[in-house]
Amino acid sequence: ASDVAAAQQRVFNRIPGTTRPSRDGVISLRAGMDVLRNGLAAAGWRDTDFNANPNAKNRTFGYTPYMYSNGERGGPMATYLVTANARSNFKLIMNTQVRRVIRSGGHVTGVEVEPYLDGGFQGVIPL
Known part of the structure; x- marks a missing residue:
C-alpha cells in the first residue's frame, strides 16, 4: 500500500x-x-x-x-x-517467548515473557 x-x-x-x-x-x-x-x-x-x-x-x-x-x-x-x-540499550534474550503485552491505556509499557526452551527468561521487560 x-x-x-x-x-x-x-x-x-x-x-x-x-x-x-x-x-x-x-x-x-x-x-x-x-x-x-x-x-x-x-x-x-x-x-x-x-x-x-x-x-x-x-x-x-x-x-x-x-x-x-x-x-x-x-x-x-x-x-x-x-x-x-551495537546499541547500549539492547539486550538479546534467547529461548524466550512473549506471553502478553502489558498496556496502560493505549500505550504498551512492558512485555511479559516466559521460557520457551532451557535457559529462557521469565518476567516482565519494561519498555
Whole structure:
C-alpha cells in the first residue's frame, strides 16, 4: 500500500533480495523450474521477477527471492540485529517467548515473557 511504500523501500534497500543467490549469479539445477515454466507459460501464466514486480500476484510465477548478498545468507540477522547489538540499550534474550503485552491505556509499557526452551527468561521487560 502507498502509506508504507517508503518504509518498505528502506527495508528492501537494507536487506537486498535476489533470485540468483550464488556469487556468480548463475542458477544451478534449473531442470525442475524449466518444466514448470514451460507448463505455466503454455497455460497463459507470466514469468516475472518478484523483486522487480512485487505487485505481480495474479497468474505469475518466478524464481524464489532469497535474502542473499555476495553469495552469503543475509536478512534481518545480518543487518538489523548487527545494528541493534551495537546499541547500549539492547539486550538479546534467547529461548524466550512473549506471553502478553502489558498496556496502560493505549500505550504498551512492558512485555511479559516466559521460557520457551532451557535457559529462557521469565518476567516482565519494561519498555
